[in-house]
Amino acid sequence: MKKRISSRGILPGFGLTMGYTLIYLSLLVLIPLSILFLKTSSMTWEQFWTTVTDERVLVSFRVSFLTAFFAACVNAVFGVLVAWVLERYQFPGKRILDGIVDLPFALPTAVAGIALASIYSQNGWIGQIFAAWGIKIAYTPVGIFIALTFIGLPFVVRTVQPVLQDWDQQVEEAARTLGATRLQTFLRVIVPYLLPAIMTGFALAFARALGEYGSVVFISGNMPLQTEIVPLLIMTKLEQFDYLGATAIASVMLIASFLMLLLNNFLQWKTNKFDAAR
Secondary structure: OOOOOOOOOOOOOHHHHHHHHHHHHHHHHHHHHHHHHHHHHOOOHHHHHHHHOOHHHHHHHHHHHHHHHHHHHHHHHHHHHHHHHHHHOOOOOHHHHHHHHOHHHHOOHHHHHHHHHHHHOOOOOOHHHHHOOOOOOOOOHHHHHHHHHHHHHHHHHHHHHHHHHOOOOHHHHHHHHOOOOHHHHHHHHHHHHHHHHHHHHHHHHHHHHHOOOHHHHHHOOOOOOOOOOHHHHHHHHHHOOOHHHHHHHHHHHHHHHHHHHHHHHHHHHHHHHHHHHO
């Protein structure tokens, strides 16, 4: 009768590591979010609906979601372009450029907001050029869009880069051998392969933009019914000691972010399933 020999890994077993994982996630994620919904549940449905459908709240929702969506769309396009350049070409200063991509991660958001506001204001280096044409950037939704694009770009680049590193360029050569043009090869061969990573980067950039506060508050102007974002409105509610109103608005944002991430995971699953079927 053969003896069963169990190999011991370096890390503890499944039970212990799973226990630590659940405790860690519960303390940092599940319990705080549960308390948020518990606090919101103390409101009646009429109070909740009146709070989240107030005109000021609806305008802030529209500003936050639209600017975050368009910023994520732009980052999804140019993030792929930046990742492509960094992975496919060798040029002087490549490592410096690669490090600059991570700058929005390390830079304090308040510093980014002040820098963007000073550059794009009417007296700024770039803002005065547009001001001469009667176009105002800072303290408008356009300024918010620029700030959200700035902080969201690294999410797409760093999500797409590892996928490009694993890409076999012989597939491109095979497509070219079969008569495909460069554009056809990119759109019908490379893009479907990168699509799950692009969608993940888009979702991360979008979710990050929804919750951005520091870099936006300086360039938005914070004008109610015009350029007020949802995080700023929540802070205003807290300063006014309207904790129920703040938690009601925050819960709507949380549900929207969760649904967006759930939709992204579903689309990735469908894409992977389609690729496997092919």
